[in-house]
Structure formats: structure tokens, C-alpha cells
Amino acid sequence: MSEDPYDVLGVAKTASAAEIKKAYRKIAKESHPDLHPGDAAAEARFKAAGTAFELLKDPETRARYDRGEIDASGQERPQRRQRYYRDFAEDAGNPYRQGPRYEGFGDEADIFAEFLRRQARQGGGDFSSHAFRARGADAHYALEVPFLTAATGGAMRISLPGGGDLEVKIPKGVADGQTLRLRGKGGPGQGGGATGDAYVTLSVRPHPVFRRAGDDIAMTLPITLDEAVLGAKVEVPTIAGPVKVTVPKGATGGQVLRLRGRGIAAPGRAVGDQLVELKIAMPQEVDDDLARFMEEWRKTHGYDPRKGGKA
Structure with missing residues (x-):
């Protein structure tokens, strides 16, 4: 929720006193705690509206807020004293200038101004070291x-x-x-x-091959039917370049090979691994030779993987 009293009441900075009062009464009526027992959000709106109205209903405090002299809670802004300091410095360095009058400082302001005038006379009136400084925006x-x-x-x-x-x-x-x-x-x-x-x-940006799982790199590697049955040495991509990996004889789809130390090597953390999930890719067309072989093989070696044994 914005702390700006105009935003809180939902009125423009040019709103009249009557418009401000009307806006406050509407919020107070809609958000009164008696009408919304236990509703913290409504209570917060009610209190914020009251604070905003107290600030803006007084023409003097409203004018001071508009000039940036006080904040939304009515407190003096810290930088105001710094501006006084700069004005005193300018006045002290120029004996012909009529310095402004500062309300609320009393004797402290007079003593401070006199001190600066003496410093200016002794040091040539250079107050560059006291110039306004501000950190740059992020x-x-x-x-x-x-x-x-x-x-x-x-x-x-x-x-x-x-x-x-x-x-x-x-x-x-x-x-x-x-x-x-x-x-x-x-x-x-x-x-x-x-x-x-x-x-x-x-x-x-997503990668077409790699996925990240913490400091591990995951990927899916297609292998042929014969590589799965007979085993093979295959080339596997990693984030540092391709490496040779052994596919074990009798590999199955979904089996995961772990390549230790081939993952993310971030400073201050243990090096991750690469996880290679095997996926058996059948040929686009099953030719007659493969079909006849599998038919004969099924007669004597058939099995049901869904039951974990022979058919």
C-alpha cells in the first residue's frame, strides 16, 4: 500500500478540501472495523485513511508535505536540515546576501550561522566540502x-x-x-x-538436449535395438564436449547412466554429475529379416516384462 496520502484517499494532488473530506468519509464508512470484525486489511485501510486525512485537512501541513518538508506521517524529512546547512554556508560566504530566516531552530541556527561565517572568512568562503552529495540511482x-x-x-x-x-x-x-x-x-x-x-x-534459455536438476545435468540418449542387446561404445554430449560412454549389454529403456563430475562446477559447491537416461529407438521400418528373427526368437525365448518372467 502506498504511503502517499493522496494515493491512500484516491484523490489528485489538486483535490479541494471538500473532495478530500468526501473521499475520507467514504473509505472510513466502507472499512470501519465495526463493519469488518477481524478483517486486518480493512482495519489497515481505515487507519491509513485517517492518517492521510489528518495530514491533508490542515492547509499548513498539506502545504509542507507538498513542498517535501515533511513525510506522510508528518515527520520532518532528514534532508531538510542538510538544506539549511547549505543555505547557511552560502550566506556565510557572502556577507552582502540577506540570509533566509529559519523557523524552529532558534539560537541554535544563529550560533551555527555565525560559526560558518567565521569559517568562511578564515578559509576564503570555500564550502565545497559541504556540498550536497547523493548516491547514484541503481x-x-x-x-x-x-x-x-x-x-x-x-x-x-x-x-x-x-x-x-x-x-x-x-x-x-x-x-x-x-x-x-x-x-x-x-x-x-x-x-x-x-x-x-x-x-x-x-x-x-532452454537447451534442446540438456536439462538441469540442481547441479546435475540430465539428458535422454537414444540407442538402437542392437546397442541395447549387445552393448556398445557410444558418443554422449556433455556441457564440456562429447565423451565416449559404454552402454551395457542388455540395457533397457529408462535405465540411467551416471557420468560423475560431468555436471555443474560452480565455485564453492561440489561438482555435479550428468545423468544419461537410455531410450531404445526402433528403426523407422522393421524389415522382413528382423521380423522373421524375432518370430523365431519369441518361440523359444519369449518373456513378459510386465510380469517379470517368461510368457
């Missing part, structure tokens, strides 16, 4: 990362709205939705203030 970006780059690390560039680009170093093993913080790559500071940071939220 920048937020979204970046789509290829699966292999997210797995093994790399570097990419983001095109900036105002021209130019920004290099983003992708650590090994970043996950989908992870946000990287680039220190000092945000907006420039003011008055010598620190530069803001850049936050880059990553989305990992």
Missing part, C-alpha cells in the same frame, strides 16, 4: 543467457538505453531467475556521491 536490467553459458560461465553484453553497452560476467552455474549485482555500474552520483549499482536478472 539500474535494473534483464538478460537472457544461453543454457551452456549459464552452466560453464562466460561474458555477455547489455545494450544500454542511452547508447553504449555494459559487460556482464556470468559465473559458472548461475540459475534461472538469479540476479547479479554489478557494483558501480549504475547511475552517477551527485556532488561527489558514490555511483549506483546495476542489478541484472538472468533468465536461462
Whole structure:
């Protein structure tokens, strides 16, 4: 919920006093705790509306809020005292300037102003060290990362709205939705203030072969009927390049081979494995020779895998 009193009451900043009062009465009537016992959200709206109305019904406090001198709760904003300090400094450095009058500081303001005037006379009136400083704004970006780059690390560039680009170093093993913080790559500071940071939220592009399961890499490997029956040495892709893997004799569809240390190698974590699920792929056409062989084989070696034994 917004803390801005205008937003709370649902009125424009140019609303009249009558419009503000009407908006408050409507919310108070609709959200009164007596009408909504046990409803925390309604009670919160009722209290927020009351606070907003108390601030805006008084023309003086409303004007001070509009000028940014007080916040939504009616408290003095911290930066106000800093602005007084800057005005005093300017006044102290220029003896011909009529300084503004500051309400609410009393003798403290007079003593402080006199101190600054003396400092200005002794030091030539240079108050640059007391200039307003503000940290630069943070920048937020979204970046789509290829699966292999997210797995093994790399570097990419983001095109900036105002021209130019920004290099983003992708650590090994970043996950989908992870946000990287680039220190000092945000907006420039003011008055010598620190530069803001850049936050880059990553989305990992799906891969046609690999899937990620924590720090393990999973994939499905098609094998032929004869490779499943007789066993074979086959080439298997990994995120670091292809390797040779032994398919055991009598392999079955759904069987999983584990390639240790072939998964994600992220800093500070144990290296993951690659999980290779075998899938027996039949030929597109079953020729007569294969059909006759299987017919004869079935007569003497038939079995029912659904029952775990011979037919």
C-alpha cells in the first residue's frame, strides 16, 4: 500500500478540501472495523485513511508535505536540515546576501550561522566540502543467457538505453531467475556521491538436449535395438564436449547412466554429475529379416516384462 496520502484517499494532488473530506468519509464508512470484525486489511485501510486525512485537512501541513518538508506521517524529512546547512554556508560566504530566516531552530541556527561565517572568512568562503552529495540511482536490467553459458560461465553484453553497452560476467552455474549485482555500474552520483549499482536478472534459455536438476545435468540418449542387446561404445554430449560412454549389454529403456563430475562446477559447491537416461529407438521400418528373427526368437525365448518372467 502506498504511503502517499493522496494515493491512500484516491484523490489528485489538486483535490479541494471538500473532495478530500468526501473521499475520507467514504473509505472510513466502507472499512470501519465495526463493519469488518477481524478483517486486518480493512482495519489497515481505515487507519491509513485517517492518517492521510489528518495530514491533508490542515492547509499548513498539506502545504509542507507538498513542498517535501515533511513525510506522510508528518515527520520532518532528514534532508531538510542538510538544506539549511547549505543555505547557511552560502550566506556565510557572502556577507552582502540577506540570509533566509529559519523557523524552529532558534539560537541554535544563529550560533551555527555565525560559526560558518567565521569559517568562511578564515578559509576564503570555500564550502565545497559541504556540498550536497547523493548516491547514484541503481539500474535494473534483464538478460537472457544461453543454457551452456549459464552452466560453464562466460561474458555477455547489455545494450544500454542511452547508447553504449555494459559487460556482464556470468559465473559458472548461475540459475534461472538469479540476479547479479554489478557494483558501480549504475547511475552517477551527485556532488561527489558514490555511483549506483546495476542489478541484472538472468533468465536461462532452454537447451534442446540438456536439462538441469540442481547441479546435475540430465539428458535422454537414444540407442538402437542392437546397442541395447549387445552393448556398445557410444558418443554422449556433455556441457564440456562429447565423451565416449559404454552402454551395457542388455540395457533397457529408462535405465540411467551416471557420468560423475560431468555436471555443474560452480565455485564453492561440489561438482555435479550428468545423468544419461537410455531410450531404445526402433528403426523407422522393421524389415522382413528382423521380423522373421524375432518370430523365431519369441518361440523359444519369449518373456513378459510386465510380469517379470517368461510368457
